[in-house]
Amino acid sequence: MEQFKSNIDNKVLEDLKDKITNSRILDWGAGYNDNAGISFKKLSYILDYWKNHFCWKNEENNLNKYNQFFFKLDGIKTHFLHIKSTQENAQPLLLIHGWPGSIFEFFDLIPLLTNPEQNNLKDFQPFDLIIPSLPNVGFSFSPLQNPLGLQEISSHFINLMKALDYEKYFVQGGDLGSFIASIMATKVPEKIKGIHLNMLPLPRGLDKKPNNPEELLYYEKLKHFMKFETGYQQIQGTKPFTLAHALNASPVALCSYIAEKFYTWVDNDNDLFSKININIMLANISLYWFSGCIGASFWPYFLRHRSPDWPINKNTPINIPMGYSEFPKEIFLPPISLASQFYKNIVLWSSHDSGGHFAAMEKPRELAGDINKFVKDIL
Numbered sequence: 092m093e094q095f096k097s098n099i100d101n102k103v104l105e106d107l108k109d110k111i112t113n114s115r116i117l118d119w120g121a122g123y124n125d126n127a128g129i130s131f132k133k134l135s136y137i138l139d140y141w142k143n144h145f146c147w148k149n150e151e152n153n154l155n156k157y158n159q160f161f162f163k164l165d166g167i168k169t170h171f172l173h174i175k176s177t178q179e180n181a182q183p184l185l186l187i188h189g190w191p192g193s194i195f196e197f198f199d200l201i202p203l204l205t206n207p208e209q210n211n212l213k214d215f216q217p218f219d220l221i222i223p224s225l226p227n228v229g230f231s232f233s234p235l236q237n238p239l240g241l242q243e244i245s246s247h248f249i250n251l252m253k254a255l256d257y258e259k260y261f262v263q264g265g266d267l268g269s270f271i272a273s274i275m276a277t278k279v280p281e282k283i284k285g286i287h288l289n290m291l292p293l294p295r296g297l298d299k300k301p302n303n304p305e306e307l308l309y310y311e312k313l314k315h316f317m318k319f320e321t322g323y324q325q326i327q328g329t330k331p332f333t334l335a336h337a338l339n340a341s342p343v344a345l346c347s348y349i350a351e352k353f354y355t356w357v358d359n360d361n362d363l364f365s366k367i368n369i370n371i372m373l374a375n376i377s378l379y380w381f382s383g384c385i386g387a388s389f390w391p392y393f394l395r396h397r398s399p400d401w402p403i404n405k406n407t408p409i410n411i412p413m414g415y416s417e418f419p420k421e422i423f424l425p426p427i428s429l430a431s432q433f434y435k436n437i438v439l440w441s442s443h444d445s446g447g448h449f450a451a452m453e454k455p456r457e458l459a460g461d462i463n464k465f466v467k468d469i470l
Contacts, residue, residue, distance in 0.1 A: 092254070093161040095170060095230065097151050099381050104147055107342055107380065111142045114343040125361075126319075129351040133363075137350055138343060141373050150374035153198065159230075162223075162251050166237065169251065170194075170230035171223035176205045178217035182284075182466060183257045185248065186222045189266020189290075190388055191349045192449065193229050194222050195374045200451040203459035212456075215463045216470070221255065223248060225267065227391070232384035240394030241267065241402050245274040249282070258282070261466060265289040265450060267391055270402050273434075277407045285412035285438070287465050289450040289458060291425045293433060294401040305426035313423050320355070320422070323348075327389040328396030335386030342380050349376050356448035358420035367452045403433055414439030414465030416458055418446030439465040 116138075118131040125133075162169045172194060175181065184204065186197055201222075207215030224231040226239045226247060239247070248271065252260055261284050264272035269290040276286050295317065301307040326334050338345045350372070359366045379385050395402065403409075413434040417424060419442075427440055441461045446454040 093163070095159040095161055096155050097159075097230065099147060099151065103381060107377070108142050110342050111138055114138075114341060116343060125354070129347055129354055133354065134343075134347055134350065137346060137369070137373070140369060141342075141346065141376075145370060145373045145377075147374070147377055150195070150370060150377075154194070157201075162254060164247065164250055164254075167226050167239070167247060168231065168233060168236075169223050169226050169247065171221060171251065173255070174201060174205050174220040174222070176217040176219055178206060178208060181205075181217040181219045182470070183252075183260040184218040184220055184462070184466075185252060185260060185262045185272075186220055187248070187262065187264035187268030187271050188222075188225065188228075189264070189268045190225075190228075190391070191352055191375070191379070192266065193375045193378050194224055195371050195378065196449055197222055197451050198371060199368070199455040200459060203455055204462065207459070207463070212459070212463075215459070216466050218261075218462075218466075221252065221257075221260075223251060225388070225391075227387040227389075228384050229378045229382050232382045232387050234383070234387075236387065238387070238390040238394065240398075241270045241274060241391050244391070245271045245278060249275055249279055252282070259284050261285055261287065263287040263289075263462060266448065270391075273403050273409055276409045276411050276413075280409075280411045283411055285414065285465065285469050286409070287414040287416070287439075287462050289416045289418065290421055290448070291415060291423075291430050291434075292403050293425050293429060294404060295423075303426070303428060306428060309423065309425055309429065316423055323352070324392055324396075327392035329393075331389035331393050332386050335389065338385045339383055342376075345380055345385060346376050348385075349379065353449065356420070356422060357453055358418065358445050358447035367449065371452060405432060408433060408435050410435045412436050412438045412465075412469050414461065414468075415441065416450060416461040417442040418448075418450055418454065419443065420445075420447035422448055438468050 157172045157174050203210050204218040262272040269288040270292045272286045276283050357366055450458045
């Protein structure tokens with residue numbers, strides 16, 4: 092394992108500010124609204140903050156407080172954090188981010204899991220955390236790296252945990268991380284004590300007949316999502332580098348593309364930064380910019396689009412314990428009657444009154460509480 096510390100050069104930081112200053116953005120007028128994408132007003136506010144108030148070095152220093160390494164195997168160099176608890180009886184937990192996320196989205200969650208007693212969480216299970224950057228994202232990215240899909244990433248993370256000498260461990264994930272965690276559970280069920288998810292990656296076919304009102308509501312919401320909210324999946328799954336060239340050329344374009352997902356997927360009542368930390372969101376976007384990884388981050392979508400099978404299907408049911416945190420503004424909310432067709436051992440189903448797609452950023456204490464309860468129910 093090779094140790095690592097982030098140190099983005101000041102010239103790169105100044106170049107970012109210059110590019111923001113010299114970019115052109117337009118107000119499209121009265122006919123433009125948030126349903127058409129991020130508004131001129133919202134984007135302008137974020138860009139002004141990014142240029143004049145955001146401090147990458149602060150976020151970088153916070154990152155560098157943690158032990159970081161590179162895991163190298165089969166030409167893939169994966170960046171990861173390895174954070175051990177100071178409390179006794181810690182359980183190993185692999186935390187897997189999704190798209191367009193990164194390791195930064197876990198920063199409010201980390202202390203709650205590694206040192207719960209110091210954060211007024213009594214009788215909580217402590218964890219040793221392993222937090223990788225997806226092989227296509229951030230410091231894991233290499234321009235000439237072979238494309239990796241969800242199956243390959245899951246195998247790579249299995250090998251990472253083996254290299255760290257973890258015989259048995261827990262896995263947690265949302266977004267793409269929920270796919271990867273679920274696939275890992277089918278590949279090495281004897282290694283994984285349980286998986287906790289905050290998104291359920293069920294097949295999205297709309298030809299199913301609902302068996303109850305909950306399923307009917309789910310299919311209605313899924314139909315709306317597929318019609319109005321999957322443009323990003325289509326281009327990332329079909330012509331990803333047509334888009335990637337433009338996003339890599341302009342931090343304004345990159346910010347617009349990623350920030351729109353935060354506005355759309357966070358439970359925010361049109362007040363995003365009362366719900367998440369703008370500095371963490373911009374650290375996340377900055378990581379995509381500095382690394383140039385946005386095109387490679389699309390690979391799982393591109394490869395999944397060409398696969399004949401959905402990654403999670405009834406041919407490979409998941410029999411190990413599964414826990415689920417349901418936040419009401421998640422992209423889609425399958426009922427337990429559908430989830431149980433794929434996850435055969437659901438031991439926790441926790442529904443919350445608020446929260447959305449980026450649970451670790453929006454509701455870290457609630458998410459930590461669910462992970463704690465899930466793990467303690469199994470041990």
